[in-house]
Amino acid sequence: MDLDQVSKEAQQAINKCRDLSELEETARHYLGKKGVVTTAFSQLTKLSLSQKKSEGKKLNQVQAIIADQVKQKEKDFKENLFQSQSESKIDISRPGKKIKLGHLHPLTKVVREVEDIFQLIGFSVVEGPELETEYYNFDALNIPADHPARDIWDTFWIKKSKPKQKKNLLRTHTSPNQARYLEKNQPPLRIIVPGMCYRHEATDRTHGFQFMQIEGLMVDEQVSLANFKAVVERFSQMFFGPDAEIRIIPDYFPFTEPSVEVSMRNKAGEWLEIMGAGLVHPNVFKAVGYPPYQWQGFAFGVGVERLAMIKYGLDDVRQLYQGDLRLIQQF
Amino acid sequence: MIFDYAWLQSFFKKKLPTPQKLADLLTNHGFETQSMGSDLDASIPPSRARDCLSHLGLAREISAILNYRLNYSVAQKSLKPGKFDFQVSVIDPEQCPRYYLSFWSDVKVGNGPTEIADRLRKAGQRPINASVDLVNYIMLETGQPVHAFDADLIKGSIEVRPSRSGEIFISLENKRYRLPKDLLVIADQAGPLALAGVKGGKRAEVTQSTKNILIEAANFDYRTVRRTVRSLDLRTEASWRFENGLDPSWVDLAQRRIRDLGQSILKPDRIERVVDLYPHPSRDKNISFDLTWLRERLGIQITTKQTEKIFQKLGFGVQIVSNRKLRVRVPSWRIDVQAPEDLVEEVGRIYGYSQIKADPPRALLIPPKVNYQRLWQRLIKDFLVNFGLNETYQYSFLSERDLSLFGYDRELAIELSNPMSARYQFLRFSLLPNLLRAVGENAKRFNQVELFEMGRIFSTPDQEKLTLAGALIDPPAGSDKFYEIKGLIESLIRQLGITDAWFDGYQAQDYFGGSKTWHPNHRVEIKVGSAVVGFLGEIHPILADRLGFSESVFAFEIDLDQLLKFASEQQEYQPISPYPAVIRDLSVVIPQEESLERVIHLADLSGGNLVRDVDLIDVYQSDQLDKEKSLTLRIVYQSNEKNLSALEVGKLEQKIIKAFQQKGWHLRQSNNA
Missing domain, CATH: 3.30.930.10 (Bira Bifunctional Protein; Domain 2)
Structure with missing residues (x-):
């Protein structure tokens, strides 16, 4: 597997995400239990010890990069979200909702x-x-x-x-x-x-x-x-x-x-x-x-x-x- | 009684305080009084009616309160007995302890003196002639009723005797009475001349043309006079005084005083005594009185001298026995003073309660006993109020119509012998009739009405129960109200620490016999163990309609005496499990008539200890399933010791399923959440 390619594709996919749920989906595609990176890890067992070492190291790096990018993207999304949330307005002058109250005699x-x-x-x-x-x-x-x-x-x-x-x-x-x-x-x-x-x-x-x-x-x-x-x-x-x-x-x-x-x-x-x-x-x-x-x-x-x-x-x-x-x- | 201020002043040389001030003083010392110009309206307490329904009596009180000297004296000489050709006899001295009669010859009955007429008018009486005015004046001054007969109109001997059934008595006002048996009358050979202690008769009335008169001053027993008053529904100034129990010694005062005044007013040729029938003279009594005890009871430091003065002014005799003991002679007319505690009151009252300095009691520091019944009552009321219900109090009475409307057994209802009106003829058998009526009244103004009451209900024989009831309307969401109340009562009972309460719809008994109260299929019995503690559900549509409701009405009624027997304050802490709970849903199809409560109970029971909770989350009923219903239970499994594996939970679930299958219920697909 060409890890550089994977890393590049992942970056593109992350950038293309339009919202948090797409981002989550993408993150799972690469980093989830059955994701691309995770699968690659499980395939390491088939390699020789020295290959395992070098491939493993590389794979760790790719995983870290993708995770980092997901995190960054997530932060961007949330900031935008908070921005729009804090700009929203409600009519605070409206009376509070009536609570049903009983009374003692x-x-x-x-x-x-x-x-x-x-x-x-x-x-x-x-x-x-x-x-x-x-x-x-x-x-x-x-x-x-x-x-x-x-x-x-x-x-x-x-x-x-x-x-x-x-x-x-x-x-x-x-x-x-x-x-x-x-x-x-x-x-x-x-x-x-x-x-x-x-x-x-x-x-x-x-x-x-x-x-x-x-x-x-x-x-x-x-x-x-x-x-x-x-x-x-x-x-x-x-x-x-x-x-x-x-x-x-x-x-x-x-x-x-x-x-x-x-x-x-x-x-x-x-x-x-x-x-x-x-x-x-x-x-x-x-x-x-x-x-x-x-x-x-x-x-x-x-x-x-x-x-x-x-x-x-x-x-x-x-x-x-x-x-x-x-x-x-x-x- | 109305008192003339000037008349009261006539007893004193010293000037009295203004009528307003005098009224306040009297009020503070035992006679609630209002001043009305130059009149005083004093309400004389029943215990003092024997000696204070008179100007002299009130003047004596004033002399004690103000420490003024009372200026009053009457003729000292006794009257000489005359010779008469008629007999006077009293049949029963218990009913007439004293009978005094004097003969006044050759009197002039003109108009009374204006001074007397004025005082009578101020005291609320109409002047008539010299004779009548005189006897009325004597009564208002001394408190002793006195009566005058025209001596020449009396036929033969005079007898104080019980009336005979059917005897006719014609009163001074020409009112005719057919007497029942055994009312005390003054009679001559021709029949009753007067109703003893109540009313004079027409036959021997004193008029302007009267020559000779007999003046009667007598004492009649209060029970005897009351009987006449009640029997004939006839109340007079005289009967009012006798009914309070006068002392026979007043007879003496009155007959001496009337001589003093009558000499100049009626100008008789001579006055002679006919009789003074007084077989058992009343006596003063002596009370040994401990001054230390007096001071302890009132909590004041009053001197011996002060105490002595108070007694003397009230007309009591005082002898100082030692520096802490008095011997007090109580005049016979103070029948209300019998024992040392009565003397304490006399001293306290005249001393003035406003003068007593507050002194906190010293007592053992015993904490109050906790009244759990009362605590539960509070908890219940607070619970219902927090849920939005409003508390009411209703009258504890029902009408006969209520009994039949709600279908109560009349035999079980307690009836009053003297109700306020037919509407309040029975003691309430249930809180619901009046509560529902209150809901109906409020429904005219409010959409949502939710009321409750906690109070006593009554049934034969002499049963009284503390009961809780609620009644609710909440259109248009009527269909859920039943479950809302059920949930409310469930939670309430749980709050009381009762864990084995349940609802039984099977062959429900009629609670207290209210057979027309509940909708036959929309009600349940509330049970704790095997005991029925109450009912909840929908009010019978027919009854609701009769009560004027156009919507469904829901209610509950709980026997709190019964329920609270199970209440428990003990709340044991259950450790919170550190291991996660596993939640599984189970759907089962059961026969239409099967109780959901039983299904839930069975799931809980058959799953064992590790089943933490079973909730009904869905009941489904389709057209195809009209003989059956399908329900979904959400079951929570949890252990305090370990994580439950899927396998272990599966095993527990199988046990429940097996139990269901043994009942012949089948499963629909199960969803695991």
């Missing part, structure tokens, strides 16, 4: 944030049933049957299927979980209990017959109202921001003594009630079988819708249960 966002804040200070999150017994919703909370205070909680009662069946109801607050948790656990303890509650009452902008509440309970040997104040102040600052202003005034709940109401000043300067709270009533401890006056505690119930109203400026709680995307997609 604002009530979920509020509940999560409250859970997170309280977990930071050692409160565990627990849950309880919405379908509740009369005992846990009322009796265990120092609200016996016939107690005038039962009127505060307008209740949805479950129709009995058998006459002897116990009276069940939809919980009117998350407070039944105070008794439920105290029965099954030993103080010291700190919990919060988020969940849906129901009251049989006329609805308006700030009240729904279905709403979400978060119960809080801390029980320890020494717990004071000043402790509660510190916790609730800290909470409101973390939740609403450092300028949050709260007010604690007396209120009445049968299961706390003293009982207080915590209000929050909204943007319009009005006080909006966000929670009822107080020191756990000794009768609640008694109902769950604790020795009297051994443990102390504070409890509170936060209205999730109220928090959402203040935080996001929502003006009608009923909107929160309509699944309206125009509302949900804002969150």
Whole structure:
């Protein structure tokens, strides 16, 4: 084989290539597994040792030359390509493509944030049933049957299927979980209990017959109202921001003594009630079988819708249960 | 209750703060109050309705809050008993703990004095005549309802007794009531004169021509009064007060005070006591009170002196036992104060909660328990939101129509005995009815609606389950939606660390009995092991149409209580193999009704450990193949220990082919990639 000839032909072929794929093809024709040069190498075995040496050396040179030329040509092609690529233009002013985004419900966002804040200070999150017994919703909370205070909680009662069946109801607050948790656990303890509650009452902008509440309970040997104040102040600052202003005034709940109401000043300067709270009533401890006056505690119930109203400026709680995307997609 | 500012001022020598300031003070100390000009509208908490639905009651609170001296006194002398030719008796002292009746002879019932008429008007009452105005005034001042009868119109003896079924009572307003059995009435021989604690009757009404009157100041049990109120749906100023449980000692105050005022207004010739039936006088109680405990509960450093003063102003007696112990005498009319904790509230409330300095609790540093259920709930919601679904909350109620529309078993639904309306008669049995309705509403405004809800559903007996449901419309690309949801749920379940979930279309049971919910052939059961955890698929076209959809609707509903039992947080790292994977495709023709999932599963199983992944890359169905379908599987082989040779891969492939052939499936040509 005339290697000079091969080398010359190869150079011509390389020069004739019009693009990268033709170049690749040409390179393979000479340097590939079954290419001209490779084949020539395999034929060296037939020659004598000295011929092998001289032919082999020559062949190596040819191979190197061709490879070099391919490389050079490739570089030329790429430079041209990059040149034209970098000259191309797109309309960068066009808006980005819309990404499909889902949204969490604002009530979920509020509940999560409250859970997170309280977990930071050692409160565990627990849950309880919405379908509740009369005992846990009322009796265990120092609200016996016939107690005038039962009127505060307008209740949805479950129709009995058998006459002897116990009276069940939809919980009117998350407070039944105070008794439920105290029965099954030993103080010291700190919990919060988020969940849906129901009251049989006329609805308006700030009240729904279905709403979400978060119960809080801390029980320890020494717990004071000043402790509660510190916790609730800290909470409101973390939740609403450092300028949050709260007010604690007396209120009445049968299961706390003293009982207080915590209000929050909204943007319009009005006080909006966000929670009822107080020191756990000794009768609640008694109902769950604790020795009297051994443990102390504070409890509170936060209205999730109220928090959402203040935080996001929502003006009608009923909107929160309509699944309206125009509302949900804002969150 | 509406309070007249001037009336309140009359209890004090010192000037009261402005109505606005007074309202704020009352609000901060337990009585939410709004000022309206020279009136105050104070909402009296239920626990204080026994002693504060009166100007005197609120004035006493004001005296404690402001530390002002309360200026109020009533006649000290008891009334002499007279001789009368009629009897007065109370059948059941439990329903009427005290009955006090006085006789006023030769009264002049003209117009009441203007000062009293003015105050009544400001407190929201209409002046009528001297007698009526007087009793109303006494009630608004002391909180104790008082009633006047024309003594000459009463026939025979007076009895406080239960009503008899069918008895007729005609009220002052001439309204006729046919009474049921067992409502407490004041009656003479001719029948009921008044509904005890609720309403006076026409028959013995005091008018301008009345000569002699009987004035009743009585105490009726709150349960008795409530029964009358509910039974007749009749509420009055008097019943409102009795329903909150008045103390029998107020009777004394009221009858003394009415004498003070009545002398000059009605100008009676003489006043005599008829009866004071009071077999079990109420008593003050004593509570031993630990000042250290008080300070610990409130977290304040209050002095003994301050504490003593607060109690005294509230009308409590105080005896200092030692430097940390008080003996507090609580007047009988403060039934709400029973135990030391109630005294803590009294001190805290008057001291002012705004004065308490915040003090962070000191507690053992016990980290909160991780609530995995709650974590999974978060993970699921985030997952669905990341996929583009929007979260909703719906009402937890359904109508009877919903039950039949979706084909739920009525027997399994929990019914309310007092629903808001027929629309909310049952507890929801499934999240889908309300969710689909929300999708429908949104579909009027959006092309693509994808909603989900996580919430509780209910079924008899007393069952409550945490459930997840989603509903989607996305026209016009409806045909792929089924697989999109299937893939979504598959990935979701995998995210929960559950590896043995699968979809079963074979003889699917109706989830919670919703027999009309799903398209019979476009739905699958979601299973983990052998447990059914939910459903996904297309909503039945008939139901979709009934709900107003013109397009296909897809949905899923999963019993999370069940599913989350299988969830696992454990994620074990699988070492990445340094050896290359070999990918081979295999095409097989299978009977039309065969489950693709089973084919994939069989390939995975029969190939052994070295089969890393099996993906379905193509399903082909031609007209000629209408009893069969052809599918192409892409199978990935890989070892952690070595390069797999073509020969080794070939052997594994043969095993799979053999397994297919044993099922009677034949191969089409296989392409190696």
